[in-house]
Amino acid sequence: MDIILCDELLQEIFHRLPPPSSSAVSLVSKRWRHLLHSSLSSLTLRLFPNHPALPSLSSFLSRYTYLYSLSLSSSSSSAATTTAFSDSLLISISSACPNLTHLRLSTGPVSLFPLLSLSTSCPHLSSLSFILSRPLVSLHFLSSFRSLKFLTLILVGNGSPDSISDHYTSSTELKLESLCLSGICAGDYELNWLWNNCSYKTLSKLVFENCEGVGDNQSFASFIHRLNNLHEVELKTCRSIIALILLKLAENRSDSLSSLLIYDGGSKEGLLHFIRETNCNLQKLDLRLPLDLDDSHLHEIGAKFNQLNILRLQSCCMVTGEGLKSLGLALSDNLEELALTNCDVIKRQNGFLVDLAQNLRNIKTLDLSYNHMLLDKEFASMISSYNNLRTLKLRGCSRLTNASLISLCKNCKHLESIDMVYCHGIQVEGVEFVILNSPELRNVQVEDRKVSEIARRWMRNKFIEVQP
Template sequence: MDIIFCDELLQEIFHRLPPPSSSAVSLVSKRWRRLLLSSLSSLTLRLSPNHPPLPSLSSFLSHHTYLSSLSLSSSSSSSAVATTAFSDSLLVSVSAACPNLTRLRISTGPVSLLPLLSLSTSCPRISSLSIILSRPVLSLFFLSYFNCLKSLNLTLTGNGSPDSISDQFTSYSTPLELESLSLSGIRAGDYALTWLWKNCSYLTLSKLVFENCEGVGDNHSFSCFIKGLKSLHEAELKTCRSIISLILLNLAENRSDSLSSLSIHDGGNRESLLHFLRETRCNLRKLDLRLPLDLEDIHLLEIGTKFNQLHVLRLQSCCMVTGEALKTLGLALSDNLEELALTNCDVINKQNGYGFLVELAQNLRKIKILDLSYNHTLVDKEFASMIGSYCDLRTLKLRGCSRLTNVSLISLAKNCRHLESVDLVYCHGIEIEGVEFMILNCSKLRNLQVEDRKVSEAARRWMADKVIEVQI
């Protein structure tokens, strides 16, 4: 009994150790190594298809009694057939050794149907699944066997499409109660997705992600699904120009007001975005746009009119908007906006600000997180005039602002007394003395990102005393 109690106590201690310390535990003794393995709940492995360690993998995983989260990736590239065989064998090993698994991510390559069915039986508690399937995909009905599934990340690869999709399993009596759905690589001919649109619960899905997608399968089924969602809080659309209009138009027709976060990167449509902004019933709190050629002043004016409760606004590579529109938007959002990102913003880079940032800052005094990364023409004078309005700033990102010098850091330390994190990587005008000044004069600083060559030995001692983490 005493031994069992001692083992449980050691396992609890191991749980609380930081990663650098826990890696040394296994060197103490075989018993400590066994206890460490059995206490781990999360594991990430990088494996090579060129080495066949599969019997030993099952044995290795079986020692992790409390393993609930597992991520498997590959360290080399092989043919599709080889990676599928490798991934299938990994699934077999996982099924045999990890009965308590709740989260599985396998990105070594496509997996086949039979190992997935075996996984659903051997690991019935899986709630999060990330897999790759190879075309042609005939059906996604196998997902119905994962009774606890809440999060699905599905990627389709390869060429080819089935001659037909069987309607035998189109509808399933019990809805798939997903809370998060992420799809990547979908094409117009991937009609197996119809099963998802007809069987996912309208009531539970809160996050929907499309990445590198050119289609949604059956457009009608998808449209009905999007319009019917009752609890969608977050939508991310990345590199999906072919389907962006379809998604935005259907989101605009959704009568629910639950959507609070929208992210669109690298592929938009001006008319569809404008229609969504005007017609949607949702009240966005977070908006993240990287649309160099599809975001214009009229969109910013609609955002300011419709979403004055916005807390987070991120604009990247905004080439077609003007400083006047951004200032008008800032005034409209002044009461609630807490995070602002203007990354690689042409208004700053082309016009060198011309006071635009100063006027914008005067209207946004509640900002706590500010990202001005990769604005290469931002200079000390403009920065110093602007930063005085951000007295409540906690996080500042200046990565790639190459014309800023140590002078800007003096203004920063003087005005932003609550600053906790700052990113100065690739700020070529900032030198060792500027970094030292920041460390000595920002009393609440806890995280600093800067090149290693700019951190002196004295600065390292001061950071150790003040518990400041430095990231390169």
Template sequence: MDTILCDELLQEIFHHLPPPSSSSVSLVSKRWRHLLRSSLSSLSLRLSPNHPSLPSLSSFLSHHTSLSSLSVSSSSSAGTTVFSGDLLRSISAACPQLSSLSIILSRPLLSLQLLTSFTNLNTLTLTLAGNASPDSVSDQFTVSSSLRLQSLRLSGICAGDYSLNWLWKNCDCKTLTKLVLENCEGVGDNSSFACFVKGLENVREVELRTCRSIVSLILLNLGENCKSLLVYDGGNKESLLRFVRETTSDLRRLDLRLPLDLDDTHLFEIGVKFSRLRVLRLQSCSLVTGN
């Protein structure tokens, strides 16, 4: 069987196998293992936070020549998960063709400039871990090339994560259409806020999950192109009311869960302002009445 089937036919068969079968396929022969790795377009890895063997990881990834999507998470159940910037360096060296990347990085974020090595990158999920003490490297890196991201998800930003300034200054605001912030206390320092706001101009979908300290500021700076907004656990009565009354966004979808002090007044204003709204989802809004 191993000699009868050509490489192309085997790879086509591998494409139709369920993910759990991959481990069994790789044990058949060296040829099958090579063909399986070279045919995979998506890969999810769970690594030890105690610095995996980076040369071995780089060598392993280099065999996945068709890889376009990579997710790297921690295999540890402990609360502290730290991956150094060397991990990103190894990935960029082995898989510069990636279009989607999900990764955990430790502070300080001294390796963000390596993102420009991924020339096809359009989807980035970045989780910050480690010591949350403020850093002061906001202008350490100069603008080298633009990141043409379409979707950006950031998790765990602290108020002192000024290294993110590089990200806002290098992200092409014309291409970014989706922004997700989760458990975030800031977006960088004051010098980069103008770049961040400019990046909101063309965003069509925004999700703010447990970002109480910055949700009001972001809502007031959303551009007119925003069509979908999700706010979970954030936004006080005044800021939400001001957003509804002053925004230029033509929302079609609005999803609110645990917004602070949301009441009937907000719903009335929403009905008046967003005439093209198609989806309204409310969860745990205790001050909203049946009227």
């Protein structure tokens, strides 16, 4: 076989092999190992600081001729992943991977010189994720990455933030499409370089995670006001700045924003103001606000965003069944994906899901994960309304039994994917029943011990993928 098959055909076969098999390819022969290395375009490595093989990392990476995407992380604690360690990795990458377009370096903070070297050695980098430590170096070096479109910047450390606002404008505009910032503090004024030099025409996604500031508020406000192509905003654990961001988003008169995500820390009044005053028409809304979302928000969402396609609510304890039902009625014509994860209303109000389902007959994706009080009777009555369902997530619904799966197969003939992990009441027979009686099923997530040999044969014959 090694002689008969040409290089191109072998590489095509390698691409189609599942991960457990592909890892053994390099053991067959030197030719196969060389072809495997030369054909891989993406690589993820977990490294050990001070490992004796690290000095030869550059030589190792140079074997992967067509490597375009690289992700490096460290297996050690943050104390061991020093700047010197990350810098040495970055220098190795610069010398060995000139064709890189995507790089994620999460081993620890890096310094300025290796980043400048990277920008010169890898001119095609379009996606870059790295860590900087305080006190901040100037961010002017980012203009050296001429192809950069996706930037993730993580700040760490307790160094004193800069006290002078940086209003320097680069001669080269940073044409980012996505900007993700993590760990920003109130005094990180070097961040203003981004607000002054990012193109307001190209940026379509903005993410803040674990942030307590935005640099200079005036520079940030001016930046947000100019954005006219912003489609997605994500705010995760940013309680101290979320009111400011929502206020400035509401003042932006562009109608381009279509997706908003807010997790773990909100502003009740700020969210209400945004919903009422924004000029956008959201298509996707994802909220995890246990104490900052109530029925007043749901009523305003239903009145303002009646074109919503995707609604995800997680651990929202202050909303009621009546509020959710009124929202469902307002969104009945367009909503195709609904997530009610760890929904406290299901515990408090029996039959609520049945009433809600009667107004949402266009749902194709339904996520009811971690609703431990959901019972077979309510599930069976609810699922009869979801005849167009394609994807169902029941992870952690521990009280459901095989009886629920019988109702599911009876009503949802187009089911393509189901997640049943941690559903302790669902047993081997129920998994077999779903696999046999779902003609369009292609993906099953369930514990391996619940998949019988009979079920495995059916899955092979029907090309169904199983995941733990």
